[in-house]
Amino acid sequence: MIGKLNHVAIVVPDLTDAARIYRDTLGANVSAPEDLPEHGVTTIFVNLPNTKIELLHPLGEDSPIARFLEKNPSGGMHHVCYEVEDILAARDRLRADGARVLGDGEPRTGAHGKPVLFLHPKDFCGTLIELEEV
Numbered sequence: 436m437i438g439k440l441n442h443v444a445i446v447v448p449d450l451t452d453a454a455r456i457y458r459d460t461l462g463a464n465v466s467a468p469e470d471l472p473e474h475g476v477t478t479i480f481v482n483l484p485n486t487k488i489e490l491l492h493p494l495g496e497d498s499p500i501a502r503f504l505e506k507n508p509s510g511g512m513h514h515v516c517y518e519v520e521d522i523l524a525a526r527d528r529l530r531a532d533g534a535r536v537l538g539d540g541e542p543r544t545g546a547h548g549k550p551v552l553f554l555h556p557k558d559f560c561g562t563l564i565e566l567e568e569v
């Protein structure tokens with residue numbers, strides 16, 4: 436059911452520093468920061484030949500990643516995003532199998548303007564999974 440790895444997301448305490456590390460130290464192609472107020476994050480994308488790294492930093496008061504950064508002050512891996520062809524079919528299949536879909540289970544528009552859902556880490560080897568319809 437899942438297809439390509441779309442991105443790995445890393446929460447970082449300092450976006451400028453993280454961009455510098457990926458651009459200058461690791462020699463990667465790094466995008467400009469983009470604020471996504473509806474998601475409570477600022478993102479930078481690192482474009483690799485076969486996938487992307489999404490650098491995330493909290494934006495605003497109620498950022499969903501603020502607590503993650505409190506618990507992981509140096510930052511850390513936050514989620515992996517897999518592509519699916521039909522997000523509603525994927526959701527229904529996962530639910531039928533007993534997996535928990537976060538929120539109200541309705542897809543939201545993600546960082547790339549495509550529908551996304553998140554799956555409970557306890558049902559997936561301790562890793563938060565984002566599904567993105569492509």
Ligand code: CO
Binds near residue numbers: 444514546565
């Ligand atoms: Co993501």
